[in-house]
Amino acid sequence: MADIKRIGVLTGGGDAPGLNAVIRAVVKAAFSSGIEVLGIEDSFDGLIEPGRSRVLRPADVTGILRLGGTILGTKNSGNPLAYPFPTPEGDVDYSARVIENFHLLGLGAMIVIGGDGTLAIAHEFSKKGIPVVGVPKTIDNDLFGTVNCFGFDTAVDFATDAIDRLHTTAEAHHRVMVVEVMGRYAGWIALHAGVAGGADVILIPEIPFDLNNVAVRLKERELWGARFSIVVVAEGAAPIGGKVSVIAEGDPATAERLGGLSARVAHDLGKLTNKETRYVVLGHLQRGGTPTSFDRVLATRFGGKAIECVVQGDFDKMVALRSPDIVTVPLAEIVGKQRRVPLDSDVIRTARALGISFGDHAPDGN
Secondary structure, eight states: OOOOOEEEEEEOSSOOTTHHHHHHHHHHHHHHTTOEEEEESTGGGGGTSTTOEEEEOGGGGTTOTTOOSOTTOOOSSOOTTTOOBOOTTOOBOTHHHHHHHHHHTTOSEEEEEEOHHHHHHHHHHHHTTOOEEEEEBOTTOOBTTOSOOBTHHHHHHHHHHHHHHHHHHHHHHTOEEEEEEOOTTOOHHHHHHHHHTTOSEEEOTTSOBOHHHHHHHHHHHHHHTOOOEEEEEETTOOBTTOOOOEEEOOBTTBOOEEOOHHHHHHHHHHHHHOSOEEEEEOGGGGTOSOOOHHHHHHHHHHHHHHHHHHHHTOOSEEEEEETTEEEEEEHHHHTTOBOOOOTTOHHHHHHHHTTOBOSSSOOOOO
16 A cells, blocks of 8 residues: 555646546545645646645546546647757656646555557656556547547547537538547547448548549439438548648647548548539537546546556556556556557447448449
């Protein structure tokens, strides 16, 4: 059992519905265990610059369960291990300052809430002596070691509602509507929202596509009398032999920005099908708003488990969902790995059985 009286908590990477639910659970569970919580602002920047932290008490987190975003702020750039600066002894990074401020603030451990990049940084600081517990966060659901991340259910729910709304205008105008969703290099959002929303085509990163096959599928629907179609496109999908669509290149501290695929797909499908085609990019709308009840419960369970790890001295771990239980996984086992949609997924098999095209081969007539 660890005798820790004060811990820090920070949120890193992109925002996701449920972050505040984790913070709330951490603060309340810590208070019950006699541990004070210091909220670190704007990810690891709060441990580099002075005056960017504050004590969080149960009263400070009352009412935030239902709120999107994060009361602590977050960043998806600014890796303290990636920016060298000159000193008389040579170039060093900001890790020493982070460690120094960790001790100056009187912290005994850190709870780091974030995605793959943030948790990789947390693991490096764990190896440098900071006791760390990771909490997985991403709407993309692509973190290795956990069945679900909070934020995913909310993103899918929003995307499904958007697809439902696009059905009405697509049908009214006899159009093909192309909907681009987030997910980076994993197709979880596109697959689940596409199936839930009754899409006719779903393009995901795990299955390279040929738009000629997609066009055949849409023409078949026209012959059946279905004069409209819905195509769901994951931002990281790519044509067979092609590359993902990038709107901004990455650097050592910032990931590349994906986007623009839906515009290309809509343009090309319009030519291939001779149908009026429009595209919609849902973008950051998927990150915002109130978390679903599932995400609130999952985030709360993660936060409670994280404090349990602190009390037990179980560090350099990530809390994870292994249905129906919340377990811990060594950070070393998840860093650098990605959870993508398996090609033998029952959801993919079911989608194909329903006649949904993934663009990898021509329809078989079902």
